[in-house]
Amino acid sequence: MNSIRRDIRRPRPLQEAARRAAVIRRANRRAAGAVTPVRRAMSRRRSTFKAKAEAKEITFDQQIPAGCEVTAHREGLFHVFENLLDNDVKHSPRKRVIRLASKTREDGRMELSVEDQGPGIPKEVQNRVFERFFRVDVSRSREAGGTGLGLAIVKHLMDKMRGEVALTSEEGKGSVFTLILPKPSI
């Protein structure tokens, strides 16, 4: 339990916060609601986690159909996926699979899910992982090079896009991050 705490003493997170604040400012300036093809938003440019995934022999099970579209800000959605997939790759053991899926909800919105087979996140902190600088296990996260900003950015961007993000996770089994966004109207 001692390892579950905030760590705001190191200078690096603050520099990182400034750099990422620029991403948020850019996203804020643009309209939230453009028709965005999900798969293109995910692979728009070279992603930072890909080399790490290759080194750990982690594979992606891409189940999102090519025609899947949501109403979102494309760069914002790209950063959301970057942060979620970076976390999954960072925390998953070697040779695991990361699954990406989509479905239309009963309320007509799109649900996009990112599921890993990593260590999971304890129930008692699941509602805190979206706070800035919060890290579940400080020693493990330091080893993995985290600053605790990624999920706070995900939450902020999803709010801006009038979407939602939710987490379900079981320790020892893995985590599922679910994104809910409006579907483009025909």
Ligand SMILES: Nc1ncnc2c1ncn2[C@@H]1O[C@H](COP(=O)(O)OP(=O)(O)OP(=O)(O)O)[C@@H](O)[C@H]1O
């Ligand atoms: N897929 C995951 N599996 C297990 N733990 C996770 C996962 N995603 C996030 N976490 C936990 O939640 C914490 C917060 O994640 P967040 O992305 O905000 O920060 P970070 O990855 O440590 O740093 P940053 O994203 O700024 O590089 C992480 O430190 C980690 O402890």
Ligand SMILES: [Mg+2]
């Ligand atoms: Mg992260």
